[in-house]
Amino acid sequence: MDKDIFQGYKGDALEVLKKYQVRVWGTTRVETTRGTFEGTVLPRAENDDDKHIVIKIITGYNIGIDIRNITSMKETGYKKANYKIPEKQFPVTPGLPKVKLFGTGGTIASRLDYRTGAVIPAFSPGELYGAVPELADICNLDTEKVFAVFSENMGPKQYIALAKAIGKEIEKGIDGIVIGHGTDTLHHTGAALTFMCQNLPVPVVLVGSQRSSDRPSSDAALNLMHAMRAAGHSDIAEVQVCMFGPTSDEYGLLHKGTRVRKMHSSYRSTFRTIGDTPLARVNRNEILPIKKNYNKRRNDKNVKILPYFHDKVSMLYYYPGMSPDVLDAMVEKGYKGIIFVGTGLGHVNKELYPAIERAHAKGVHMFMTLQTLWGYVHMFVYDTGRDMMAKGIIPAGNMLPEVAWVKLSWILGQTEEPGDVKRMMLTPINDEITLREPYNGYLVYQGGVPEVEEFIKKVHK
């Protein structure tokens, strides 16, 4: 009961509200040692202190009142907010492709959550149509909430659930699939679904937003339009991540799920294809291919769903002076697979060697990836590399560390036979290892260099 009436208030602040019998959403007049305040009592975020009461004053602003200054308080009315994204029937247009949107809890459309003071997603096709009516010109949309977790809480269980859901939709004859997803681990999911959903006949597009959709400048609406365009109309039947190309509202990029990575904590253009070029550009109206070779859309339903995942695989990010007991501890705790993220061409210090030997002896599968992200592991160049290979660490080419972790987990979910594991790891499913690194696969321009500045002035970053 209290929970509803005094939403979010606790401790001393809750006592004050109870004492004066003022409810959340009640309009109130508060007398304090700092003067009189009038407004509507709002719920309080769970993590905020218990020394203040929040009210919305008539001008629409919120303010906090220190309960220690309150001399009296009176409820003068009650008006509960009805927060609802206007829902409109999503129209069906003959001739447009059928697209399924899976919700996982990302911030495509969202509303305020007083519990955390942050935003929570809203989702149905009707709500989406209310918020982004342009979608109706792109496709016929159906949505399904597969689960609701924040990006950082996405994990093996969710990958498997999504893979199965994708299989089901393809079976039903969908033209394309969009997955709304928090951005933090979008690339992990991109890799997992690439391995779990093979031989796709239709596009599977992962999309998120870097700015929640409760702000006017959000990238959510445009990302969603781009993703729907790609899912419904594109010829590229692969697992892709669709996010902003430049930070401007101009076009999106379609990245392969196995080569994409989030590279900035907050930029809109945070997702980049590493060591290669993206698949294509996409705007509201068309797909502009960049790569010539990709898996083409087909009319059959011959997708292979391989929903496996082993949860005893870990990553070891090497730092100078790392002590071998870190590795020993992992082995002791039963980890079966370890992805090393080494320095330079793929190195760790000599002190780790005995621990590596011990792990190898216990049958732990170990692969080397790179902190540099760009480039290949080359363990033949220096002695250390050769030593490590001799001790059982296998170089993983130019596979991104997170992708290697996902792939090893997926493989160990199927087999633990060392030969098979090695063969599967090193046989690319969709360019997680590429034979060549194109020259324009590595472009991190340095600001301040006159030529770069000249370029940035003309081309939106």
Next chain:
Amino acid sequence: MSFNPRYNYGKSLKESGWIPRRKAKQQDYNRIGFMSGLEVHQQLLTKEKMFCHCPAGIFNHHDDFDAEIIRHMRPTLSELGEYDGTALMEFRTRKEIVYRIKNETACTYEVDDTPPFPLNSEALGIAIEISLLSKLNIVGEVHITRKQYLDGSIPTGFQRTAIIGVEGELAMPKKKIRLIQLSIEEDSCREISDIGHRRIYKTDRLGMPLIETVTYPDFVNPDEVMEGCDYIRFLNRSTGKVRTGMGAGRQDVNVSCRGGSRVEIKGVAHTKWIPELTHNEVFRQWSLLRMRDFLLEKGIDKNNWKTSNCEITENLDFSKELLKTASGKGIKLIAVNLPAFEGCLSWFTQPGKTFKNEISDRLKVIACLEKPNCITSEEIDNPLDDSILSNVREQLSAKEGDALIIFAAAGEDIKTALETIEERCIMALEGIPEETRKSLSDGTTIFERVLPGADRMYPDTDTAPIPLEDEYIKKLESQLPEDIIDRYNKLKDWGVPEDVYTYIFSRNLFPLMEEIIGKTGVKPSYIGAFLGHELKFAEGQSKNEGEFNYRILLRLFEFLKEQDYDFALAEVMIKDLMKHPKMEFESILASLRHKRVGRDEILARIPFLKQKFAEGKKEIDELKQRNWVMGQLKASAIGNIDLQELSKEI
């Protein structure tokens, strides 16, 4: 054709009761129910911006930028689950917003590619000080709120703002102004251009901290609004912690007449423009209400009133101008019939403007049609040819008493333009639309946006509330300057002439003045007049206005006292001092060829000069004689003897 637009304009002007401001008296304003309140914006003098560590107060030219970013804004729901009217209007305009960024003054925060850093504590402190001076009730916890702006003036689409205090008051000499609230907020971008569907901004000013003081609508005439605004600015400046100069202080003025609506005149840069703007606005509303009565008397039912339209395909002469400004693919010439609206399109609203302008302004802002964007059946200067008119009317099956608007546009803009015209006409049947208007230098205003309401507020989910403890408030309270009204009363008691108060307060010279009086013993009325007359004049003549450090004046008066000069010597020195603030006082005197002459020596010359004046005169006018002798002695006397005393001696 019996209808005469020019005659109609004059007639409607008369009916509105419009008079020039210089002829308006309080009873005129009382008659139409003049009501006005202020929102005074003041930039704070901080080193850094409000939510990031970019430097504040560094500005660049339009063409000097390092990168451009493009954004489109979409309306979102308010906290209470409503869409805001302005937001929806801005969305209809479908503007592409371009931001020009300079690396020096913009980081990833400005362009909304990084969440905010903690609120600038220097800014918060200044805002609380000014709130305390404004006798506001200080909040217990500062909550950052997002105020939606879809015009693109802020790349996030909202301004981060927070209330510091509510319910205060400010004393003016004859009246107390009640204050609604004071908020601290981040400044917006500066607009470079706005043409068609593309609006360009620069981000140098964006994110600088400012405060907004909001008054109740207590002002009853245009001059009082200006006075109130001045006093709020004086108060802000009395802290010495706010920015001055072009654009550092701007105000929005809310005006309505009896039966009218709150209209906000935005971004008035100079307080002296306020009287003319508010005068014209209150009469614009009053006149539009008379027009509403005129329409309702015709028996129009606003629920069933509708426009009709058709495309004009003939190549007509008059359309050339419209087609020249129109843009887009597939431009069409559209005629719109406004049933029973004859007499409205030439109806007086502001000097030289009619109801047609109300529609034309909205076509520009909402439908993005560049001006001239329409021609009507009631053009005053270049009326349309009767034969053309009747031709179009026929196509539209127009009836007698209908009015006509013709515009040129393409694609989606046509639909928006048609909606805009119909919408504005229906509003005319209801009353005055709540809107924000942009001020023009001739004292008139044009439509800018639909007035946003409380629905555009949303809690900022990126920042935590900031508690304001009692000890912190007490500490700030202990360092406040005295109230402006107390200073006003002191100046009055000292006999300082009233015409210099504005100068002293607006330059925040009062503290310096008190210091000079305290340290040198100069007469307050003298130093007051010196600052408000001599210093102001010298400053007006000088090219380094705004760069002169007034504290030099303290040293000047101390120097005069030490050297036993009469203080009046400052009047001679100020002009050169303003030009060369680093020059030694002695050197200034030398360059002025000033000589020290003893008092007795000067007095000794009087008899000789008197005799010289009298030479060859039969009768001597004593006053003329005294003035002449004064004139002869002044150059050498100044600084060496008190001139009043000298005059007495003569």
